Amino acid sequence: DAMVIQNPRYQVTQFGKPVTLSCSQTLNHNVMYWYQQKSSQAPKLLFHYYDKDFNNEADTPDNFQSRRPNTSFCFLDIRSPGLGDAAMYLCATSRDRGVQETQYFGPGTRLLVL
Amino acid sequence: ILNVEQSPQSLHVQEGDSTNFTCSFPSSNFYALHWYRWETAKSPEALFVMTLNGDEKKKGRISATLNTKEGYSYLYIKGSQPEDSATYLCASPMGDSWGKLQFGAGTQVVVTP
Numbered sequence: 437d438a439m440v441i442q443n444p445r446y447q448v449t450q451f452g453k454p455v456t457l458s459c460s461q462t463l464n465h466n467v468m469y470w471y472q473q474k475s476s477q478a479p480k481l482l483f484h485y486y487d488k489d490f491n492n493e494a495d496t497p498d499n500f501q502s503r504r505p506n507t508s509f510c511f512l513d514i515r516s517p518g519l520g521d522a523a524m525y526l527c528a529t530s531r532d533r534g535v536q537e538t539q540y541f542g543p544g545t546r547l548l549v550l
Numbered sequence: 551i552l553n554v555e556q557s558p559q560s561l562h563v564q565e566g567d568s569t570n571f572t573c574s575f576p577s578s579n580f581y582a583l584h585w586y587r588w589e590t591a592k593s594p595e596a597l598f599v600m601t602l603n604g605d606e607k608k609k610g611r612i613s614a615t616l617n618t619k620e621g622y623s624y625l626y627i628k629g630s631q632p633e634d635s636a637t638y639l640c641a642s643p644m645g646d647s648w649g650k651l652q653f654g655a656g657t658q659v660v661v662t663p
Contacts, residue, residue: 440593471653478554478653479639526594535581535643536601539651541594 439463442527442542449517450550457512457545459527465540467533468510470502471526473544479526485510486533514547522549552576554642556654563630563661570626571657573640577621584651585614585625586639594639597625630661 440461449455459468466487471479483492485504499521501513514521524546528539555574563569575583582601588594598607603618611628627634637658641651 476559476655478655480653481650484650528594530649533648535649536599537649538584538596538599540596541586543591543593 440527440529440540440542442525442545444545445543446546446548448548448550449514451519452516455514455517455547457514457525457527457547459510459512459542460508461529461540462508463529463531463540464507465529465531466507467530467537468504469528469530469539470510470512471528473524473526474522482512517547517549519549522547554640554644554652554654556638556640556657558657559655560658560660563627563634563659565630565632565661565663567630568626568628569630569659570624571638571659573623573625573654575621575623575640575642576644577619579644580618580621581643581649583616583623584641585623586641587612587636588639588656589636597638625657627659630659632661632663635659635661 443458469484470482473479482496499515504510524544526544527542530537530539557572584599585597586594587597598614600616605616607614614625616623637656639656641653643649644652
């Protein structure tokens with residue numbers, strides 16, 4: 437089945453130690469998104485790729501970076517994780533951008549910062 | 551309302567009972583309203599995309615209505631089953647026509663046998 441895969445499902449890192457979360461998709465969708473969800477809060481968009489075009493949200497900290505080496509893969513890099521970066525990170529894709537476009541999500545990676 | 555808000559935050563339902571909960575969103579510059587279901591340890595899954603005032607959508611025992619003039623959507627679960635236990639998220643594109651979704655914090659539904 438076509439899907440969005442996130443690895444790992446759980447990631448433990450140390451304060452200040454760089455960490456990379458990965459996302460892959462078999463849907464061949466143009467758009468890939470990264471969301472951050474903290475406990476009991478709404479998922480918050482960090483950035484998205486429209487094909488190779490990177491779009492950062494204005495309030496996304498510089499500590500968060502992303503790479504999309506090809507259509508299928510997208511990475512979230514946290515350069516120096518702080519305790520406040522502990523959260524669920526969701527990757528999503530959509531065929532195109534648009535107000536009616538359905539987003540297809542991976543199961544998320546839960547990040548713990550010690 | 552400036553953001554997407556959902557209420558209640560959580561609810562417990564007896565198996566077989568019906569339930570409903572609310573998503574509120576800014577009624578100005580409305581584009582669409584999305585509903586997702588997120589079961590524990592699984593991926594959020596799209597339920598509905600709604601665009602027209604008065605629209606009603608149905609998927610099995612789950613249905614949703616939309617009032618764009620007053621800025622709310624109801625999601626109904628008829629005859630709840632344990633497999634309906636999940637967090638239900640709504641989202642609306644706001645302030646930008648490319649479709650950036652602003653999500654609510656979700657309603658967590660627990661159905662007990």
